[in-house]
Amino acid sequence: MxxxxxxxxxxxxxxxxxxxxxxxxxxxxxxxxxxxxxxxxxxxxxxxxxxxxxxxxxxxxxxxxxxxxxxxxxxxxxxxxxxxxxxxGRTYNHDLGNGVISEAGGQWIGPGQTAIADLARELEIDTFPTYYQGKSAYLMGDAKYEEDTTDGAKTNPVIVEKLNALARKVPSKAPWKAADAAALDKLSVGEWLKQQGVSNVDKFGFNMSVSLTFGSPPAGMGLLHYLSMINSSDCSLEKLEGFKGGAQETRFVGGxxxxxxxxxxxxxxxxxxxxxxxxxxxxxxxxxxxxxxxxxxxxxxxxxxxxxALCEQITFDPPLPGGRAELQRRWPAHAPMRKTVHVYKRPFWRDKGLNGQIVQVEGPLILSYDNSPPDGSLGVLSAFVKPGQLPVDPKAAQETLSAIFAQAMGDEALHPIQYHDHDWGKIDPWSLTCISPMPPGFWTKLGEYxxxxxxxxxxxxxxxxxxxxxxxxxxxxxxxxxxxxxxxxxxxxxxxx
Structure with a gap:
């Protein structure tokens, strides 16, 4: 803890x-x-x-x-x-009109994130709870499965507890100083999961959650870094990745x-x-x-x-010392992320007992979620998508995603009144990456710099x-x-x- x-x-x-x-x-x-x-x-x-x-x-x-x-x-x-x-920086509001916004970048806070909560209070910015009550929809081909995830998605409790226990020994401040840092940093999360003999269902769950949180599949994510992030979250993977009681529990009024x-x-x-x-x-x-x-x-x-990684765009005279320079050169910057926004006249999915969260096993959608304003005056469905699998053209992208949403929630999803698309990898040269998926071996070699x-x-x-x-x-x-x-x-x- x-x-x-x-x-x-x-x-x-x-x-x-x-x-x-x-x-x-x-x-x-x-x-x-x-x-x-x-x-x-x-x-x-x-x-x-x-x-x-x-x-x-x-x-x-x-x-x-x-x-x-x-x-x-x-x-x-x-x-x-x-x-x-x-x-x-990596926060940006889409203006949907009439004072309603949707966040294109970072947006959530949760328990233990006291620094930003204190800042919001000092700036007189209110917060409100994320809408996550009800069933999530899982799509595989033409098949659909619904599950109530109000209390969190069901993840293998044995594996989660093993990760939480390991995280207690990895200080988030300096993971490279953990007693067994060298051994842990040799492994990717994917390799560690393979050693645990997890099922295909659990592999899919971890692949989605790690990709969403860190911008990399488990195979590219260093186990030591993963554990240090869990350590930040009270040594609880559930808090790190969850909505209820987790780091995605709360939003800011005004974005x-x-x-x-x-x-x-x-x-x-x-x-x-x-x-x-x-x-x-x-x-x-x-x-x-x-x-x-x-x-x-x-x-x-x-x-x-x-x-x-952005420091690499600056010329330093004299050159920086070797360790710091190498850290910047090797810093992972391949997770820019792309988020989309469908706006509807109302959050119609709530009437069906759905929470707006849609997971697609194969396809361009990683996860959609209800991002509507506090009063529900508009229905806002935001999504994390795979840039390489979604058309670049906004109209084609909107239609592709609308069809996926309709499969999960009905034909009302085919008729958004607005669509917004923010690809952080293309919007400007100052957002190389939204998050940093640290690979195996990085922290123990370069963390001290x-x-x-x-x-x-x-x-x-x-x-x-x-x-x-x-x-x-x-x-x-x-x-x-x-x-x-x-x-x-x-x-x-x-x-x-």
Whole structure:
């Protein structure tokens, strides 16, 4: 089980506030360190020309959280550089009209994801429960099978408990430090399942769940990474992948992107959109230069709130140390995901006792689910699909999926009033992958290079979180940590000066 002592994370908000206050207190004692008040921050900026204290690369949840923490600490000498023309990173809302949205990217939170829940409360963003009550439909060819999954899909309890037990020994913060990390990291999830002699039905279930959660079939997913993610979720695979009581239990009113939009509104002109960073010069010196499409930004500290694979799109001068550079080169970026949205006049499937969840054993559909607004004023059916098996043309894709939905729920599914399609692998060059399916052998060889700062560079982003890495909650946690590290680095550098 993940405990406060194990992860040193579960009281994150209180602990970070205390550490921030300590850092600010130290700055005040040393006098004029430009950390505790706006006046001091402005004085430092004037003394050193156009040099900022912090440059943050990435305007998603991690980067904006870091900027918000800096501002709340009294530091105004920073900028958030976002490559896209919007904030939100891997969260994005489809506008369905009349205030109704559907999320194209990350969207759910659940028990234990306290960092993002606290952020939502502070931003006055409400939540509501995901609709999952009723029967799910399973399709194989022309055959259909329905099963009530309100309390969760039935998975082999013996296998699940074995995984949960193994996960208790794999710290999510640093899985490569587990006592038997070397042995576990040699295996893929698929190889481990084969050793357990699972049935074909269980193989299908794990193939679907692992592919949905991690963007890779079990054969490509490292067992050590899988166990570390289960460890994040209170050592419960059921919580990690479930709706009821699980990580998919709750949604945000206004969609998940609203968190980033609200934070960006607070930060105002400190957020610079359409500003991709192409080159970072002098990360090993006191002042770092960031070459962007809008000019050069100079800063004392740089927070890279990016997926490690995206860091490969930046030229570093001098080159990064070997371990960190290899981690970025080898970081898996082959799970961009594609989500679709069918909008209907009402969620008609609920009248039939169905929850909107459809699983197709063979075909382009991985999973559909009810993504309707809280009042059910529209019926919204979202789906994860296999890009290679679904037509690229939106009209053809919509018709293909509508026919699949009709097989499961009736002919009403043939007549959506809207259709939206978001392929994260094609929408822009800044979303190489939505999730990171870590292969066998990766963590034990390169994990130690994930979070330690390099020169003036601080690594952030959900992939670096101690718990819930890969989730929106992990992104927020990593932003808090990065802001604290930046403040502490500034304090230390000014002590020396």
């Amino acid at each position: 993940v405990t406060e002592n194990d992860n040193n994370e579960l009281s994150l908000q209180a602990r970070q506030r205390r550490q921030l206050m300590q850092a600010l207190g130290s700055a005040a004692l040393l006098g004029g360190l430009a950390l505790s008040t706006r006046a001091n921050a402005q004085a430092a900026q004037d003394t050193h020309g156009d040099v900022l204290d912090v440059a943050i690369i990435g305007g998603g949840l991690a980067g904006l959280t870091a900027g918000r923490d800096l501002l709340r600490a009294g530091n105004q000498s920073f900028v958030v550089l976002e490559a896209r023309d919007r904030v939100g 998940s992107q609203i968190l980033s939009i609200r934070m960006a509104q607070t930060l105002g002109n400190k957020v610079s959109l359409s500003s991709p960073v192409r080159k970072i010069v002098g990360w090993d010196r006191d002042i770092v230069e960031l070459h962007t499409d809008k000019g050069i930004v100079r800063a004392r500290t740089v927070i890279l709130a990016l997926n490690p 994930l979070t330690p700062s390099v020169g003036r560079l601080i690594w952030s982003g959900t992939e670096t979180a101690d718990i819930w890495a890969g989730s929106m909650d992990g992104a927020v946690r990593s932003g808090h940590r990065a802001a604290l590290e930046a403040l502490q680095a500034l304090t230390q550098s000014r002590r020396i000066a």
